[in-house]
Amino acid sequence: MSDVSRPSPTEARPGSPAGPRTAVVIPAAGRGVRLGPGAPKALRALNGTPMLIHAVRAMAASRAVSLVVVVAPPDGAAEVKSLLDAHALPERTDFLVVPGGESRQESVKLGLDALPPDYDIVLVHDAARPLVPVDTVDAVIEAVRDGASAVVPALPLADTVKEVEPAAVTGEPEPVVATPQRARLRAVQTPQGFDRATLMRAHETVTGDVTDDAGMVERLGLTVVAVPGHEEAFKVTRPLDLVLAEAVLARRRLNDGF
Numbered sequence: 001m002s003d004v005s006r007p008s009p010t011e012a013r014p015g016s017p018a019g020p021r022t023a024v025v026i027p028a029a030g031r032g033v034r035l036g037p038g039a040p041k042a043l044r045a046l047n048g049t050p051m052l053i054h055a056v057r058a059m060a061a062s063r064a065v066s067l068v069v070v071v072a073p074p075d076g077a078a079e080v081k082s083l084l085d086a087h088a089l090p091e092r093t094d095f096l097v098v099p100g101g102e103s104r105q106e107s108v109k110l111g112l113d114a115l116p117p118d119y120d121i122v123l124v125h126d127a128a129r130p131l132v133p134v135d136t137v138d139a140v141i142e143a144v145r146d147g148a149s150a151v152v153p154a155l156p157l158a159d160t161v162k163e164v165e166p167a168a169v170t171g172e173p174e175p176v177v178a179t180p181q182r183a184r185l186r187a188v189q190t191p192q193g194f195d196r197a198t199l200m201r202a203h204e205t206v207t208g209d210v211t212d213d214a215g216m217v218e219r220l221g222l223t224v225v226a227v228p229g230h231e232e233a234f235k236v237t238r239p240l241d242l243v244l245a246e247a248v249l250a251r252r253r254l255n256d257g258f
């Protein structure tokens, strides 16, 4: 689709490490219903900067990443292109913007369809996880480079989890049917990393109720591995998450000494 006044994504990138080239697809087309009324979630500000820009910078902070494909709200591609042009981003990274779809799955597929041919590793990262540290991004890429077909960053759970019989009406009591062993459970984050062929096959063949890309790869019968996630890679979903995100940014500014 469209460029953002950068060199062609197929040009060699000075400073990028040798090895398979890595692209990131950032689905950013969601409305953010759980966050409440306002602009599409990815375009809302965190400390004065759109959440999407934080997410793009977080991914482009990895020197292994040479292309970022942003999947914009369906009628927001021009606005997203302007935002990318207006904010300082690493010169070594190329950017594409494509309009998204009705579901996260559809948006990711539209991003994958826009990828140029010469990228063998693909990460998918929620715009709604704007504060993921670069070490987590690099750990995911490294695990794919080491041979994993699909990699998720994941954290142990703090809460006990119950499986319930969902109530027909929200707020009604729900019968508990099971308590999975917590030590075996993980909360899964993004970026999730894939060898490109595996991810493409998953998106071309798997349909139905899947909430993450690695889950689609599992449906192919392939192995997904988990690497340590990071608590700052949390997803901004509800209003309190905005408060936490701004607090994390404030702490980072203090630690950076400005």
Ligand SMILES: Nc1ccn([C@@H]2O[C@H](COP(=O)(O)OP(=O)(O)OP(=O)(O)O)[C@@H](O)[C@H]2O)c(=O)n1
Binding pocket: 026, 027, 028, 029, 030, 031, 032, 033, 034, 035, 041, 042, 071, 100, 101, 102, 103, 104, 105, 107, 108, 125, 126, 127, 128, 129, 235, 236, 237
């Ligand atoms: N049609 C959609 C829906 C979601 N997403 C993206 O997928 C990520 C994770 O989705 P979520 O946090 O659920 O975002 P929203 O769908 O915006 O949230 P809500 O369900 O509260 O509306 C977000 O970066 C979101 O922009 C997308 O690209 N296209």
Ligand SMILES: C[C@](O)(CO)[C@H](O)COP(=O)(O)O
Binding pocket: 104, 126, 187, 188, 189, 190, 211, 212, 213, 235
């Ligand atoms: C992909 C994801 O962030 C992994 O935890 C999550 O499944 C997205 O869920 P959402 O309901 O679409 O935000």
